[in-house]
Structure formats: C-alpha cells, structure tokens
Amino acid sequence: MPRRQPPADLSALGLGTRLATAGREPRATARFVNPPVARASTILFPTLAALDAAIRAPDSGLYYGRRGTPGIWALEDALTSLEPGAAGTKLYPSGVAAISTALLAVLKAGDELLVTDSAYEPTRLFADQLLKPLGITTRYFDPRTCHITSDFTPETRAILLESPGSLTFEVHDLPAITATAKARGITTILDNTWATPLRLQPLALGVDISIQALTKYVGGHSDVMMGSATATAALWPRLCRAHYRLGMNVSPDDAALALRGLRTLGLRLDRHEASALAVARWLEAHPAVHSVLHPALPSHPDHALFTRDFSGATGLFAFVLKRGTRADLATFLDGLHHFGMGFSWGGYESLALPVDLAGCRSSTRTAFPGPLVRLSIGLEDAADLIADLEAGLTRYQAQFA
C-alpha cells in the first residue's frame, strides 16, 4: 500500500498548474487521475511484523480509518502545497471544528485569548461558552488596531484573527500584528475562509495557523461541509495532537468533493471576484445605497492594507441601505430571482442575507442608517444579478414613497 509522502514542492509553478497538480502523488493515486474513495474503519495488516511496524509509526501509512486514507491525505497535501511555509494540514468536519480545535491545541487554563471583534459569530460563542469554563479568558479587540501591544497581558497566549472580518469586512494589518505577537511568543491563528490561499498567504505574513471553512469556496457547490487548519512546523505537532485526541475525522466522500472543488477554485474565484466587483460598483452608485463594504473598493477604509497584502478579492461583501429596517427588507429580498436566502456562501449560486450585528460585536460600535445586506456573488452573469438587484431596490424604495 502507498506510504505517505511529504507533499511536493510546487512553489515554482503557476497557480493553475499547482491546482491541477497538488495532492496527486502517483504513489497515492496509482494510475487513477483522482485518488480512489476509500471508505474505511479497519485496515488489515498481513503479518504481526507489519502490525508492529505500523504501531511504531502510525502516521507513516495506512493504520486505522481515523488516521486517514489516501484521498484524505491527497486533500491535506494539496492544501499544504498551496501555502508556502506550511508543515502540514489537518481536516475537520466543519470550519467551526477547525477553529475550535486549533484554539484548544494552543490554549490551556489560565491563558488569555484575544479575538478580533469582527470574528465569525460561532467563534465568539465557542470562546465565551466553552473556553471560559475551562479557565481561558477572551478579550475582543478592534480589528483595525494594528499595534495591539496595549491589549496584551502576561497571560495572552493566542490571537484569533479574521481578515476581512465577517459581515463588516475590516482588514487587519497582519504583518504588524504577527510581528508584535511573535516578539512575545504569542500564537496567531487566522480564519482565511474569505480569501483562501489563492488571495492571501497568511503563513508568509507571519501567521502560525491558517484556517479555512472548505464548506465555502473550496467546496464551492454548497454540498459539503469541511474545515482545514494549516500550520507552521513549530505549531504542527500540537495541531496534530489536538486533532487526534478530539477524534476529528472527515468522510472520504466529502474529501473527494472538496478535492474536486479545489481543482477549479482558481477559475471560480476569478469569476466570483469580477462579478462581485461589478455588482459592488453598481450598488455604490445606487441612490438607495448608503455604503458598500468591499475591501477592493477604493472607498473602503482598509483598501490600502488590502491591496498591499492580498493578491485579489473574492465574491462576498455587504452593503448598507440609506433607510428602513430589517422588516422593510422583505420587499427587496422576497422577490429576488437569482439570490437565494440562506446561510453559508462561496457556492456557484448567489445568496443575499440580511445581517443583524447585535450580539456579534462587543468592543466596537457600527452605526448604520439602514439595514445591512450581505451578498455572496455566484457564477451567474453579473448583468442578470444587477438587473435582479435593480428591480429589488426599486421595490424597496417604493414602500417609502
């Protein structure tokens, strides 16, 4: 049977070539283009000597289902080879599981965690409801603070970052934050779901653990849930230990779906990015719209940081209406044809979601004159999406006439 190989170094190749090549070690895939989907709990050993050799080195090859199968390793290796500076990647049954396991890997009782106030809401709830009873305290900081030294205490052990932030799209000064953290031995973890490694390379900017909800862009088709955490060599052993001890495991079928999604991620992101920018610029000029929260727009307060650190954008952003309440949004949202209403994002289909920030912020205040709507721009034609939004905003404004 194939033994595990370190992922190939693809850094000299172009992005499309890397996405088509990553995780396709011939020893793992044999003569198949894709690794076969192995549904396995038990792995059989032909001899006692083979069993004992495996017990001595359980991560060197097939051992037991929870230690992975070739298709799962292929996805892990592919994700690792997309992030220069990475020692390895672990997979989780959801993005939330990746975040919580990474936090448990680096924190212990008595430690303090700093979390960006713009973090994904379930991340806050994990810190407030599950870390707190374990004796780990959490403080929330303004995502736009670039030198957070004043927020540190001797107990500060880790910083959880997310850039751009969920719902309001603030961008961190990552090199400034990671340099300050490194000087104090504080671990930095970044939720990189929005950008993916195709648009931001967190480890190269000093981040220790980079996380993705593969549920979003890597999966890309709204039919799989999975998370990943990619770590530097220094953090890799602790990440593996927490992953094994918590019994984290993904299904081989889901890994195959995520790996399939990864092959077309480059093409899809280019389309998501271009259409989202077209829609965002159109919205910015619309009389019903107060502001558009998209870091690739020059009007965004963190646009300079964004263009410095990111190689491009993706398809998720939000906009604020000039007037009205959440209840008034029904006239706009209920009649849209091309935007579904629902959670998650990053699929081929567009979504619109009304956003309520109450409960999602504690250290920063955001005052908007009207409701906030988040859009995930899918792979439809931008002109059709704009026509749909235009009709929706006409309906919206008519109720105030």
Ligand SMILES: *Cc1c(COP(=O)(O)O)cnc(C)c1O
């Ligand atoms: C969706 C999301 C997650 C969690 O992913 P799940 O697979 O739904 O658990 C984490 N971070 C961000 C920014 C997300 O949008």
